[in-house]
Amino acid sequence: MSEQPRQDTQQVQAWLEANLGGTVTSLWRQPRWRPVWFAEVERNGVTQSLVVRGDRTDMPLIFPLRHEMTLQAMLHERDIPTPAVLGWIDEPMAYVMERVGGQQHFENTTDADRASAVDDYLQILARMHALDVEPFAAAGIMRAESPELSGLLGLRQYETVYRSTKNGPDPFMEFCLGWLRRNPPQSKGRESVICWDSGQFHNASGKIVAVLDLEIGHIGDPMMDLAAWRMRDTIVGYGDFPTLYARYEELSGTEIDIDALMRHHFAFTLTNQLALGQAVRRPNVDTDLMTNMQWCYETNLFATEALAEILQVELPTVDEPEVHEGRASTPVEHMATVLKSLSVGDGAVDDEFLKYRLRALFREARHAARAIEIGDQVSNDDLDDLHQLLGDRPADWFTGEAELEAFVLADAATGTYDEELLVLFHKRNLRAHQLLGPPGSAMATHLPIQTFR
Numbered sequence: 061m062s063e064q065p066r067q068d069t070q071q072v073q074a075w076l077e078a079n080l081g082g083t084v085t086s087l088w089r090q091p092r093w094r095p096v097w098f099a100e101v102e103r104n105g106v107t108q109s110l111v112v113r114g115d116r117t118d119m120p121l122i123f124p125l126r127h128e129m130t131l132q133a134m135l136h137e138r139d140i141p142t143p144a145v146l147g148w149i150d151e152p153m154a155y156v157m158e159r160v161g162g163q164q165h166f167e168n169t170t171d172a173d174r175a176s177a178v179d180d181y182l183q184i185l186a187r188m189h190a191l192d193v194e195p196f197a198a199a200g201i202m203r204a205e206s207p208e209l210s211g212l213l214g215l216r217q218y219e220t221v222y223r224s225t226k227n228g229p230d231p232f233m234e235f236c237l238g239w240l241r242r243n244p245p246q247s248k249g250r251e252s253v254i255c256w257d258s259g260q261f262h263n264a265s266g267k268i269v270a271v272l273d274l275e276i277g278h279i280g281d282p283m284m285d286l287a288a289w290r291m292r293d294t295i296v297g298y299g300d301f302p303t304l305y306a307r308y309e310e311l312s313g314t315e316i317d318i319d320a321l322m323r324h325h326f327a328f329t330l331t332n333q334l335a336l337g338q339a340v341r342r343p344n345v346d347t348d349l350m351t352n353m354q355w356c357y358e359t360n361l362f363a364t365e366a367l368a369e370i371l372q373v374e375l376p377t378v379d380e381p382e383v384h385e386g387r388a389s390t391p392v393e394h395m396a397t398v399l400k401s402l403s404v405g406d407g408a409v410d411d412e413f414l415k416y417r418l419r420a421l422f423r424e425a426r427h428a429a430r431a432i433e434i435g436d437q438v439s440n441d442d443l444d445d446l447h448q449l450l451g452d453r454p455a456d457w458f459t460g461e462a463e464l465e466a467f468v469l470a471d472a473a474t475g476t477y478d479e480e481l482l483v484l485f486h487k488r489n490l491r492a493h494q495l496l497g498p499p500g501s502a503m504a505t506h507l508p509i510q511t512f513r
Contacts (some may be wrong), residue, residue, distance in 0.1 A: 065089055065413070068152040072097050072112050075149045076156070082108075091416030093118070093348035095152065098159065109159035111143065114152055117346040118339040120225065122217045122276050122331075123202060129155040131201055131277045135253070140188050141270045162262030162269035165296055169263075176266030178298050179307065181259075184268060186311040189252035189282040196253055196279060203251070203279035211247035211281035211320065214256055215240065215327050222334040228341045231465035232485050236330050236363060238472030245323035247281035250314075254278065256328075258285040259292040276331075283317050287324035291362060294507040301510050322370050322512055329363040332356045350423035350496075354503050357493045361506055364486035369511055373479055378441070378490045380499065381434035389432050396425035426497045430504075438491045445484050449477075 073084045082103030090096040095114030100107050115125050126148070133145040143157040166174045197203050204213040219237060222230075255277040262269040286308060290301060298304065305316045332355040340356055343349045368375045399422035401407050403415050439457040446460045447453040450467060454460035471477050497503035 091413045111157050111159045112154045114154040119335050128275050132274050160270040162264035173266035177263040180268045191253050193279050207249040207251040210251045211245045218334040225338040227338045229461040229465040231468045235468045245320045250281045252282040254280045254285045258289040283320045284324045287321045288328040326366040329359050332359045348420050360489045375486045381437040383433045386432040392429045
């Protein structure tokens with residue numbers, strides 16, 4: 061572990077012992093892209109398990125970390141199952157909560173227990189959406205200027221971060237944001253406390269132990285929770301959404317607004333690229349580049365698929381590029397092999413955080429190897445599409461990005477080329493996805509979301 065993470069860990073230990081009493085008997089940083097620590101604190105012979113959740117390092121938070129902590133604490137006080145908040149740490153910026161049991165997935169779970177847990181979650185959402193929003197607003201939980209705009213605040217927060225950190229052309233995001241400005245979701249005055257990045261919880265024995273990760277929770281349109289949930293379904297599996305929506309209507313007495321759901325779903329698919337696109341283009345030393353790339357490229361495909369369903373446009377496919385060896389193929393593939401041996405298997409290093417970083421670098425090496433094999437063909441195919449749209453073929457792929465963004469911005473007010481651009485961007489997104497890793501790998505496998513129709 062490098063010096064800064066080690067120093068942060070020491071400061072966390074000092075805070076826990078000074079403010080909670082007792083002795084820290086175990087403390088380790090979770091091997092992941094965001095600083096999170098797990099701790100065991102012993103007081104009077106009793107051991108308490110804690111989680112310390114820190115600030116992100118490669119992007120500004122969409123809502124401040126204190127905002128997340130306040131929302132979690134207030135929900136806990138109102139019998140919404142979230143971990144109890146125990147305190148705030150100034151340096152490194154983090155908050156402390158009780159650690160909960162259960163698991164975040166449904167592996168080794170019976171179908172009956174899965175259905176029971178999902179139904180329990182629907183009951184929790186219905187109760188949460190029925191809470192009085194005024195105490196939350198008074199405590200600083202963000203809300204729109206009026207209930208009619210409740211469905212727009214979250215995306216505006218993301219766009220603010222996107223504009224403030226943008227470090228290169230991003231024609232696809234400009235196209236999507238332009239479409240949503242002309243065709244926003246309508247909340248019709250609905251306003252509730254929402255978690256937005258919904259579907260995150262620990263479950264056990266058919267019940268929800270706790271709702272987790274309220275990082276982007278705020279006061280918004282409750283339809284946003286029902287829409288955002290769909291994206292995580294591809295890796296967790298919650299069930300048939302029409303059935304789940306009917307159950308929510310029964311529990312909440314609120315009618316499902318399919319048009320709003322479809323637009324909120326499309327908006328939520330943009331959130332990874334809006335927040336992390338800058339870190340993909342210019343990663344820092346803490347960036348988990350391949351995780352960010354996989355999130356962005358996968359959800360960009362979700363976005364074109366979501367908009368195509370709204371516009372009822374049939375999307376194209378692209379051919380698998382022909383593989384070519386390059387002069388750097390052998391050393392890059394060797395690098396991937398060595399990094400894999402250091403991060404998995406019997407010969408792997410013992411330090412879990414270092415193992416995580418080596419695994420991330422292994423994935424980068426495989427991406428580089430894939431770019432050597434097919435990168436030129438992918439870029440040429442993108443440029444051929446731009447030639448048809450723009451009338452001239454850009455000099456190179458990066459020039460094409462800038463010229464395409466200029467074209468998109470010129471069309472943003474009218475959307476004259478919406479369908480043509482949607483088809484073009486879908487092909488570009490498919491090709492970008494092909495670069496993530498070898499065919500059949502988890503990184504390069506697309507998992508489509510349940511459709512509305």
